[in-house]
């Protein structure tokens with residue numbers, strides 16, 4: 187039986203968003219970011235859609251995720267962004283995953299396991315071109331590539347970096363990162379005899395930083411239908427708009443009529459000021475509908491917005507259904523997504539939760555049962 191709280195993913199929206207990214211990518215290869223269970227949308231299902239649409243590669247954070255993709259039958263290159271350490275080297279090699287290497291810590295193990303398996307392993311090197319998080323410093327990148335290429339079974343096939351603020355169209359930071367990356371790429375081309383493929387752009391880079399395409403691009407959030415800068419990105423979008431792929435729905439489980447002056451729920455954080463129709467929803471913070479949304483969020487019922495009233499508890503949320511017309515038990519309620527002519531976006535939720543759309547999608551997607559529609 188299906189849960190009353192349900193995440194529904196539109197594969198049509200995923201396909202549409204891939205096409206939008208391909209348009210911005212021009213002719214370069216797309217690496218589809220499916221880390222974090224495809225930002226909560228379901229890694230295997232989303233990877234299948236993106237590969238069908240022409241993704242040249244997939245990218246996840248850890249080796250265990252890459253293994254799941256291999257077990258599901260994917261044969262495209264799978265990049266592993268984080269956690270290539272001596273302990274994970276063997277599994278990376280056995281599963282033909284493409285390590286993104288940030289230093290020389292696991293090179294010996296990668297090479298050793300590759301030799302034993304009679305394989306050669308492609309490596310991409312992650313440079314810190316200004317992100318300040320992970321990677322090898324720009325000025326140390328050539329030395330690291332030389333060190334990798336000294337191992338007989340390891341071949342450096344690519345170099346990447348990551349933008350720290352490509353979502354901010356007003357910042358000059360991305361120009362600096364782009365310049366550092368380009369300059370280092372030039373230096374690598376002079377000093378390393380074999381070709382490498384270069385990639386830098388996340389969604390923000392793809393949409394907002396001219397000339398950041400290089401040989402491949404790595405969109406994530408945009409594939410799922412959100413802009414890296416949230417609602418302002420959606421408003422500014424000139425080309426075809428991204429379509430949110432995730433909806434979150436529940437159903438009314440009780441309808442109550444209460445008088446004025448009644449305290450509702452834990453802590454009585456809300457008092458009715460009029461005779462009120464209260465609809466009870468079986469959703470709470472255990473479903474990712476965080477307590478932070480108490481007395482802030484809105485939902486859609488009968489195509490109208492209804493406010494969340496009182497404190498969200500573990501499994502229950504109350505809404506004021508007085509002004510939305512007749513509401514019955516079993517009625518569908520949209521927590522995120524469209525209904526009628528209105529919609530609640532991940533950016534709306536993010537605003538109420540004091541976070542970003544990325545976190546909302548991961549949270550809702552991870553905490554609830556998922557289904558897929560065309």
Ligand SMILES: *Cc1c(COP(=O)(O)O)cnc(C)c1O
Nearest residue numbers: 219348388389404405406407414
């Ligand atoms: C997550 C990630 C991306 C995708 O970023 P979005 O903002 O979701 O497009 C690209 N590159 C790297 C290295 C990442 O970690």
